[in-house]
Amino acid sequence: MTHLPKEWRFLPDAWSYAVILTGSPQAATDLVTNTLNGVATRHDILGNKHRRRVFFATLFRDANKSPRLALPESGLSEDTLELHRLSEPGRSTLALFHLGFFPIDEIADIVGKSEKEMPDILVATRTALTSTPRP
Amino acid sequence: MNLPKARRLLICYIADPNVTPSPAVQKALKVAADSDILSSEYQAQVEIDKRVHASIKGLRIPEDVLSSLGNRVASIPPRRFNPRDPAMVAVLIGFLLLVTVLTWNFLGRPAAFPSAAIEIAEEVLTFDERPFEPVNLPAGSLEDWFVLKGFDGFDVPTPLEKYNAEDAAILKIDTQSVAAITVPEQNSQFISFNAHPHEITIFPEGSWRYLQLDTENALALRRDADMCFMVIRQGSLAELKRFLEKDKD
Numbered sequence: 001m002t003h004l005p006k007e008w009r010f011l012p013d014a015w016s017y018a019v020i021l022t023g024s025p026q027a028a029t030d031l032v033t034n035t036l037n038g039v040a041t042r043h044d045i046l047g048n049k050h051r052r053r054v055f056f057a058t059l060f061r062d063a064n065k066s067p068r069l070a071l072p073e074s075g076l077s078e079d080t081l082e083l084h085r086l087s088e089p090g091r092s093t094l095a096l097f098h099l100g101f102f103p104i105d106e107i108a109d110i111v112g113k114s115e116k117e118m119p120d121i122l123v124a125t126r127t128a129l130t131s132t133p134r135p
Numbered sequence: 136m137n138l139p140k141a142r143r144l145l146i147c148y149i150a151d152p153n154v155t156p157s158p159a160v161q162k163a164l165k166v167a168a169d170s171d172i173l174s175s176e177y178q179a180q181v182e183i184d185k186r187v188h189a190s191i192k193g194l195r196i197p198e199d200v201l202s203s204l205g206n207r208v209a210s211i212p213p214r215r216f217n218p219r220d221p222a223m224v225a226v227l228i229g230f231l232l233l234v235t236v237l238t239w240n241f242l243g244r245p246a247a248f249p250s251a252a253i254e255i256a257e258e259v260l261t262f263d264e265r266p267f268e269p270v271n272l273p274a275g276s277l278e279d280w281f282v283l284k285g286f287d288g289f290d291v292p293t294p295l296e297k298y299n300a301e302d303a304a305i306l307k308i309d310t311q312s313v314a315a316i317t318v319p320e321q322n323s324q325f326i327s328f329n330a331h332p333h334e335i336t337i338f339p340e341g342s343w344r345y346l347q348l349d350t351e352n353a354l355a356l357r358r359d360a361d362m363c364f365m366v367i368r369q370g371s372l373a374e375l376k377r378f379l380e381k382d383k384d
Binding site: 003004005008011012015016017019020025029032033036037040047077079080082083094095097098099100104118119122123126129130 | 143146147149179180183184186187188189190191192193194195196197200201203204205207208211221
């Protein structure tokens with residue numbers, strides 16, 4: 001098991017989030033690597049919490065610039081593909097909510113919404129998951 | 136807590152058996168327990184959240200990817216000096232504060248009129264016994280007279296040497312000797328004393344400090360080397376300044 005420094009131990013979870021966003025483990029690896037390269041050279045980022053927030057915000061921004069890649073051969077579970085197919089900002093809100101790194105107001109910042117909108121977004125996203133037919 | 140508020144709280148809550156809910160969430164859960172609608176909504180939410188949580192936590196980063204990321208992290212150079220670093224900002228603020236305090240001590244205090252000189256002026260003006268002896272000589276020629284009386288260092292600024300001193304005395308104020316002469320033609324008294332016992336600093340040396348002592352008297356003080364020279368003049372501060380400016384050259 002590779003040992004990451006404490007301030008970077010969120011990287012495996014960032015990769016999981018990237019998989020949900022891209023729908024592809026390979027694309028997730030590329031996205032996390034590129035984001036890591038970008039964040040590592042940013043000298044304006046101070047403090048571990050700030051770095052983590054910038055990292056996830058960058059993943060959110062960059063992933064949503066690209067098309068969704070989920071393919072049957074991607075090897076992802078149906079539950080993961082369900083999450084992948086959700087629309088934004090509900091998909092990221094729910095995923096970040098479950099990763100547990102950020103309070104609700106910071107998640108709102110990352111997805112570009114106000115904190116007041118968060119409950120409605122969560123309800124709509126959970127409803128979308130409920131209405132998805134299970135295999 | 137009412138039902139809508141409880142609902143909004145529970146929507147933003149993920150049940151975790153290892154974490155005790157906050158008091159607000161506990162209240163919301165009690166409200167939910169008393170409401171069939173909210174209770175069923177919350178149970179449905181819990182089921183969905185279990186699926187989502189299991190799905191996210193079920194994703195495992197491949198070991199080679201983790202190793203690659205670990206290597207990249209290890210190659211990140213340590214952070215260099217950054218002026219926006221909060222620690223640097225704190226140090227900078229502390230340094231500026233220190234500079235301000237030192238500047239105040241070394242420049243600000245000498246810029247004010249020294250309180251020790253005010254006390255001397257007040258003592259001179261209220262001296263009960265007047266041990267003055269008539270001299271009737273120009274102020275600039277009294278150095279030897281004072282030396283003979285036991286006071287060294289009496290010195291009058293050159294422009295004021297010409298004024299005639301009617302009488303002179305050595306006064307004892309707080310065990311320190313103070314040389315005083317009266318100059319009636321200018322309604323003034325010229326005072327000379329050693330600066331060290333009174334810890335009087337004036338910067339730059341030879342410059343005047345002014346003060347309106349009360350409604351009747353104004354003061355001007357300067358320090359040359361170890362000696363202070365003070366003019367106590369009846370009248371306003373403006374008149375005193377004009378008097379000293381007039382004789383400047």
